[in-house]
Amino acid sequence: MTTASPPQPISSAETAIAALNGDDNQLRYYAAWWLGKNKVQDSWTVLCEALQDEAYRTQAGGYPLRRQAARALGELQNPQAVPALIAALDCPDLSLREAIIQALAAIGDRTAISPLLNLLNAEAEQPYEALIEALGTLEVWQARPQIDPFLTHPSERVQCAAARYLYLLTKEPQYIERIIKNLDHPNMYLRWAAMFDLGAIGHLAAAQAIIQAKVPNSLKLLNIKRMLEAILESDPDAESNQPDKCQFLMDTIDQLLIQL
Amino acid sequence: MTNNNGQKLQQAVTPNEAVEAIHELVDHPQRASDDVITALIEGLSHHHPAVPAAAVDGLVELGSASVNPLIAAFEASGDQAVQAHIIQALARIGDPKALSLLEDVIGTSVANHCQGNVRRVAARGLGRIGSLAKDTAIIRQAIDKLTWALLTPEDWALRYAAIASLQDIAQPEVMPPLQQALTQESDRVVQARLNRAIAQLV
Numbered sequence: 488m489t490t491a492s493p494p495q496p497i498s499s500a501e502t503a504i505a506a507l508n509g510d511d512n513q514l515r516y517y518a519a520w521w522l523g524k525n526k527v528q529d530s531w532t533v534l535c536e537a538l539q540d541e542a543y544r545t546q547a548g549g550y551p552l553r554r555q556a557a558r559a560l561g562e563l564q565n566p567q568a569v570p571a572l573i574a575a576l577d578c579p580d581l582s583l584r585e586a587i588i589q590a591l592a593a594i595g596d597r598t599a600i601s602p603l604l605n606l607l608n609a610e611a612e613q614p615y616e617a618l619i620e621a622l623g624t625l626e627v628w629q630a631r632p633q634i635d636p637f638l639t640h641p642s643e644r645v646q647c648a649a650a651r652y653l654y655l656l657t658k659e660p661q662y663i664e665r666i667i668k669n670l671d672h673p674n675m676y677l678r679w680a681a682m683f684d685l686g687a688i689g690h691l692a693a694a695q696a697i698i699q700a701k702v703p704n705s706l707k708l709l710n711i712k713r714m715l716e717a718i719l720e721s722d723p724d725a726e727s728n729q730p731d732k733c734q735f736l737m738d739t740i741d742q743l744l745i746q747l
Numbered sequence: 748m749t750n751n752n753g754q755k756l757q758q759a760v761t762p763n764e765a766v767e768a769i770h771e772l773v774d775h776p777q778r779a780s781d782d783v784i785t786a787l788i789e790g791l792s793h794h795h796p797a798v799p800a801a802a803v804d805g806l807v808e809l810g811s812a813s814v815n816p817l818i819a820a821f822e823a824s825g826d827q828a829v830q831a832h833i834i835q836a837l838a839r840i841g842d843p844k845a846l847s848l849l850e851d852v853i854g855t856s857v858a859n860h861c862q863g864n865v866r867r868v869a870a871r872g873l874g875r876i877g878s879l880a881k882d883t884a885i886i887r888q889a890i891d892k893l894t895w896a897l898l899t900p901e902d903w904a905l906r907y908a909a910i911a912s913l914q915d916i917a918q919p920e921v922m923p924p925l926q927q928a929l930t931q932e933s934d935r936v937v938q939a940r941l942n943r944a945i946a947q948l949v
Contacts, residue, residue: 704864705864708904712903712936715936715939716935716936719935719936719939720935726939726942726943733939733943734943737939737940737943740907740936740940741911744867744868744870744871744904744907744908744911745835745838745839745868745871745872746835746868747831747832747835747864747865747868
């Protein structure tokens with residue numbers, strides 16, 4: 488095998504699954520990504536096995552292949568993978584735990600709720616941003632007393648995740664304003680994170696905030712589109728039931744598309 | 748503020764001075780001389796983002812007089828950011844002389860030399876050209892390229908931009924491609940935009 492350029496022989500579900508079971512760790516990692524990206528539903532069992540992989544470890548003790556397998560399972564959104572994902576939460580690799588939490592939120596299976604609450608109540612440090620986002624996405628409203636204090640967490644991203652959760656629950660503008668504040672944050676990554684929080688909320692006040700934000704046009708476009716998608720998904724007749732909202736978002740996209 | 752045919756812009760030190768100089772140039776459209784246009788086009792490569800944005804606004808304000816110099820500058824420039832601003836200016840002006848350049852930017856199977864966001868701007872520009880033009884051959888050419896952009900590319904935003912532009916052109920010929928797209932479009936948001944365009948046009 489040459490090291491000049493990464494080989495990419497993966498061109499089908501079969502070759503990807505074979506590569507995932509192989510012994511070239513870089514290729515296995517790529518295979519896990521490929522299976523998720525192409526939503527190869529039959530691969531959920533091999534991806535679940537990869538959640539227990541021991542062969543690929545970083546010097547710091549991380550499990551890159553496990554993380555990628557978790558992300559791929561999030562792409563597949565197959566509820567059958569939920570028990571294996573929950574079992575893999577025990578691993579001390581925090582990045583893996585974050586990827587698993589995000590996958591569980593994407594799958595949306597309610598059996599994940601109790602293990603997620605256990606993480607929230609645990610003494611040890613957790614990937615709180617992902618955890619609180621997942622609890623919001625899964626509408627686990629009984630966690631509110633534990634989530635309130637995260638509004639003053641040292642990490643602003645965690646604060647925004649808590650504000651998003653509380654906004655989804657209460658619809659009180661003070662929480663959306665907390666996220667909007669970060670759209671002017673000097674740190675570009677925080678501005679982007681705030682954008683994605685707002686894009687997930689799907690509210691016209693959030694749309695206005697995105698339009699005004701100091702972020703690249705392509706991100707505005709993506710997030711306004713996510714909002715319109717969320718409206719159309721939650722109400723198949725949104726175009727006739729909520730014409731003003733749909734029209735406002737479409738007019739916004741029309742305008743964004745003539746800017747760079 | 749007399750005798751400013753671009754020197755003030757060239758001599759500007761801060762971005763604010765440059766933007767101010769651009770505003771002065773454009774506030775007096777009778778000065779739409781070659782010098783002014785040249786100075787504005789040079790402003791497109793300024794490092795501070797406020798200056799190219801103001802220069803684009805200025806060039807759009809001057810309208811058709813900017814078009815040939817902009818096309819020449821596009822050919823001469825190797826800088827993608829400058830080219831992107833040029834395409835944006837041409838798209839907003841909507842002069843048919845820019846038709847073939849915008850078509851070229853939208854590209855064929857993949858973009859010829861421009862990034863996705865520039866292709867979308869170019870597609871919006873074809874809508875403006877097609878809606879302003881009187882010449883049916885020009886309108887037809889714009890519709891043909893937009894029809895391709897609506898039915899072929901993978902980029903949802905390029906397909907979306909094509910729909911908005913076909914709606915702007917609002918000729919009977921835009922209906923068949925819009926109807927056809929509705930049968931094959933898989934993106935929910937693009938579908939919704941198609942429904943809206945068709946509802947506006949019938």
